[in-house]
Every structure is written in C-alpha cells, then in structure tokens.
Amino acid sequence: MGYVAVTAGEELIERAEELFEKQRTAGDGEDVAVEQIDEQLGRLTSQAMSEAGLYAPRLAALAVKQAQGDTVEAAFLLRAYRSTLERYDETEPIAPSEMVASRRVSPAFKDVPGGQILGPTKDYTQRLLDFDLLEGDAEDPTEEWDIEDAGDPEDLTNVMELLREEGLVAEPDEAGVEEPTDTTREPVTHPPERDAVLQELARGETGAVTALAYSALRGYGQVHPTLAEVRIGELPVRIEHPYTGDEVTVAHAEVSESEAVVPVYAKREDPQFAFGYGLTFGRNERKAIGMTILDASIQLDGEDEPAENPEFVLDTVDGMDSFGFIEHLKLPHYVTFQSILDRIRAIRERKGLNEDGRVSTEADDEDSERDSDDRTPAAEPPVAEVSDDD
C-alpha cells in the first residue's frame, strides 16, 4: 500500500519552485527573450491569450516563458493576473465587418464580395521538417516580393449577411438584457444565456473545444456546418471618450473569426439554416471553427449528444477548471481514502470475505453477516443505472 503523506513547509515549496525554474535555465542555450516568444511563437501566445480572456501579447509571452510552454498554465497566470486589474471602462461593440483581414476564406461560395484572401497559412504546406531552421538564420522570404500599394482595405461584406438578406438563415434571438453577461463576474447558471455560452467557449481550452466540436462532426450530434467565413484580422478597440463622448480607437486586437450555416431547419413552415459563430483572440482558426460548431450545437439544445448539451460543454470546456481538478488528484487524499477503506472492508466482512484473518468480535457484525448471507442473491445484480426522469 505504501502511500505516504507528503508533508512539508514553505521551504519545500520554495525549493520545488526553484527546481522547476532550474529546468528552464539548466541548458546551454541562451535565455529566450520575451520578445522572441511574442514575435516568433505567436500561436502559443494566441492560445494563452484566448484561453485567458486577456488580450496582452507581451504578457502572454511572459506567461508562456514562465510556464515553460504550457499554454494552460500560461493562460492560468494571465487569468489570475487579470482578475486583480481595475476595470477602467467597457469598449463599444464592434461590427466584425470592420476587420482589417489578413486572411479570409469562404468555403461556402467560390466568389464572395471582397474576394478570397488566402493570407498566411500552413494549410497547403507539406508537413516536412524544415532542417534549414536548425541553422536559425532568419530570412524574410517575402523580401523580394513586388507589391503595389492597393490603398486602404475595403470593408468585407460578411457572407452570412448575403444569406441573411435572402432570409435563409435564422436570426439570432435578441439579447434579453442590455448589458452582456460577464461570466468572470457572474457565475454561470443553467440554462445559460447565449452570450454567456459564447464567452465561455471563447475562453475554452483549445484542445477541449476541438475535441468536443469533433465529437459533433464524428457522429455524436447533428451539426456538420458549411463555413461561410473564416477570417483572421485586426479589430479596432473603441471606447467612449470620457469628456467629448465621441468614440475613439485606442488599440487593435488580432482575432480569429468563423461563422457557419448548419443545414438544420428549425421551423417547418419557414425552413431556415441554423448557424454558429466563433471568435477568439489571436490566430487560432481551429479553436474559432470548433467554437462555431459548439455554438451551433448548443443552440439545438439537445439532451442526448454531448456537444448539444450546454451544461456538458460548459462544464468541461474550461482549461483552468479541468486542469485544476485533474491535477488536484495529486494532493493527499488519505482522510477520504481511509473512509473508503472502511466501507469496502465493512462490505467485505458483511459478505464473509474477510481474508486477512481479522475476526470480528462484535456480535452485531456476525448478526449482520448472517443477515446479509440470507439476502444476498447468488448472481450479482447489475449496478443500478441512473435514470433521467425527474
């Protein structure tokens, strides 16, 4: 059995922290600069920012460095930091059509207003290790490009708008409240409003969002969407000027956005596509599409498929929650385990399976042993199933 309590004090904790940091610094290579992570490992910082719900590339790079590349841990650092910050203001809502897109594909139509913009992507790159990178002398492969200035980018009409104008897509319900829910300030209760669902999905763990969305495609659900748009670009961040009352742009945030139609018709008399929407901080198309599928699935509000059950999705999709609870199993559990041992021993004794030679001296026990022998059927009954009825 040999389970022994890990007991120690603060000194041990500090030592453990120091050993962890040593793992990062022990090698011969040079210390990675936060700038390098920010500039060169954008996918990592994007993931940390989107799961943290905090747009701060430099801080995300610091978090990634401190977490030694563990994105959930990095997102955790950012969230803990975020929760201590003063909220100065709330931004004005932004229409996604204002996005300055660096990439935009529409799998639904061959030609779309504004055109397809392939942009930077690995989608069609053959997955071959590039040994030239071993040398690490960075060159800009686009240096020789001959580019003419095309002027300011035009607003891209959303493909969904075209379909909506034609009445083919169900309109989302008007939000019941003026202020959007903020799940970092109000606990999620079930059934959740859609704005709470979208916020939780946007902060969801990338792997969890991907896996749950895949489950819907794989057959545990009805959603197999056609993507109307996948975009990456910068959105302006606007606030109301405190003195003039005008809207002013104070920053830009890079986001990935995805929108899809789903061939599920909600109303018999007026068949319309269902739809899904996804948006995450940074460059993370996989998560944005996954979120789109989950949003569409949750709107179907099914009970049977995991991805369609909002409780199931929201309860499992958060990286901070799953990470913490899974890893808490490393904590000592000897109080509860002693209690569990007591139960199994009592039940084994009752069934006359007391192998260790301990003979119960209490008359009560023998009574109950006989008692149970009389009543225990020869064949084990199946473990009772939990039914869904209320």
Next chain:
Amino acid sequence: MTDERTADDPVASTDGGTTVPTDSVDAVLDSLDGDGLSGYNYAYLDEHTKREVRRATLKAVAVPGHQVPYASRPMPLARGWGTGGIQASLSLLGPDETFKVVDQGADESVNAANIRRLAENTADVETTTDTTEAGVVQTRHRIPEEVLTDEQILVLQVPITDPLRKVDSSDAANRRRHAHKNYGKMWVHLYENVVEWGEINIASRYPTMVAERYLMDPSPIPRWDVPKLDDAENLYVFAAGREARIYAVPPHTDVEPLAFEDREFTVERFPDAACHACGSTDTYLVEVSEESESPQTTREEGGGEAADSSFETRYACNDSSFCEKRREDSDIPKDHHLDREGVDWGPGTPDNEEASSGGAGE
C-alpha cells in the same frame, strides 16, 4: 467601477452589512507593513470581490444548506486546490485575525502551507497551528478534533457542491429538485445501495439534510466528522472555487445524515486501533504502511501483504495538531479549552457516546 462609487452607494450600507468607509480602509492599509505582495490589494482580492463573497456568505447563512452562486475569481492557486476556501477566508480575514489552515488534517501539508503563505503575504494575518487559537480555520476535508466555539468560523474547501450530482449530473435538474425538496432519487440511491451491498457504501461526502430543508454535500469530510455539524457552536462556511458556490451551516442548526431506521448512519470504525504516537482511541485515525522496524506495532494488516512482512500498518491521529497536544498530555479531552465539560462533538465525545458507538458497532 471605482472604490469611491461603491463606498457612496447607499444600497451597500443596507444590504451589505457594515459599510467600511474608504478612509478607514486606507487607514488600515497604511497601518500594515509593506511586506505583502506589492501591487496587490489587501488580502489579494479587491474590495468589491470580498464584499460579493461576504454577501453570498450571508445569504448562505440565511438559507442554511442552500448553494449560493457567486462569481468565483481566478486565484493564484489552481482550481480544485482550495480556491473557493481561500476566497471565503480572505473575505473574512482582517489584520487582527488569527488563521489556521489544515489539509487532510495536517497543518504542515504542502498545500496547507501554500494557502497559509498566500494569506500571510497578502492579508498580514497571524497564523497558528493550534485550533483553539484560530479565529478562522480553513480546512480540506476534516473538522478538527477540538471543539470549535462561537467565536470561530470553519471554512471548508468543497470540490463538488451538490449531493445530487451522484444521482444526476445535470445542475439544472438538481436545482429544480432542491427547490421542490425532491430528494426521492437520493433515497432510491441509498436504498439500492442497501439492496446491493447490505449497507450504504458512501464513504465521504455523505448526503446530509440541513435544517430539515436542503440536502447538502458536507464536502469530503469523513463520516466521522458529520455529527459535528449538528447543533454546533460555530459557523461552517463551505466554499467551492471551481463550481462557484458557497453554502453554510450556521450555529445550532439541525444537521442529519440520511439513513434508514434499519440501516443507520455509521462512522468509520477503528476496531482495536489506537494512535501509535499519542494512544488516542477517540480520534479519526489514518493508517500508514511503514517498513517494519518499530516494536510498537498496533496491528498487522492485510493477509497477503502481511506475509511479506517488510511492511506493517500503523494507525496515527489524522488531526496532527491535536495529536501533538495529546502526546504531551494524553488525558486532555476535546473540550479541554472550554469552561464546560462533556460537549457533544461527534464520535467519542460524551453526549454522543450512545449514538456514535451504536453506529460504529453496526
């Protein structure tokens, strides 16, 4: 939102308890030494959050056993490691408070030390390992052996808030059941337990009825500790960080574990066992497998393993700070610090002798 606005908010003074004017908070902060976490607010959480947690706690006290949602903040500790408990504790602590943290009965556990360190660094509290000296005790899965008084608050860390989760994973359905006091499904579960195993096989997190109204998950305390919830002098606050719920058992509340007339609630049994260090037989013991060299073996354990006689099982008090006191004076009772005797405090205490030994013997 700013501090000023909330301090002037007239609503705050009526439903948020005592209003703390901003001046006095500043004065308190100024009076503290600057060795806390610089750049962070007193007791880590901002004042709005602490007020929100306290309001949730007050609501929980007003509706004993009912789970009150609150906006659990991300803490610098992993969720599932006591983040609900520490939010409740930090909201209750002031600079004059004395704080104790126990993890599975031990003050010296690494996780307890980590939580204590956060409170020490940010809230500038005194810390203690002596249960009788603490104003607020944060605990993971134990209620101390020493009797708590009406001047103490026990904050229990909670992993799973709803006892009905065992029988239905849906929060929405379970909230409906609580609203209707519809606990039939749990009773059926217990009955099936008895049919299948001859007795109820729930080890910890024993479903418990509070004030004859709400079914409550008492957190994974052993069954041994459940009777201490009933008609206690002290306030119990249960706080879950990950699941963002707070609930409470106020002093002198009826708390009754679910059981049947012919299958009574039983606590853990330690037949013939005593703590190898202090000799106690009336405390919650845990067994430890050790390489056998000590002569003071209390009992051999486990047929197959005993044959491989390089290991032996010894029992030890789980509440390490009380065990230390018992080692110095093996006769001190669990109510030694009170001016009355024979206080009912779970198994092995006078007023409860009948119920607990009856239960333990079954």
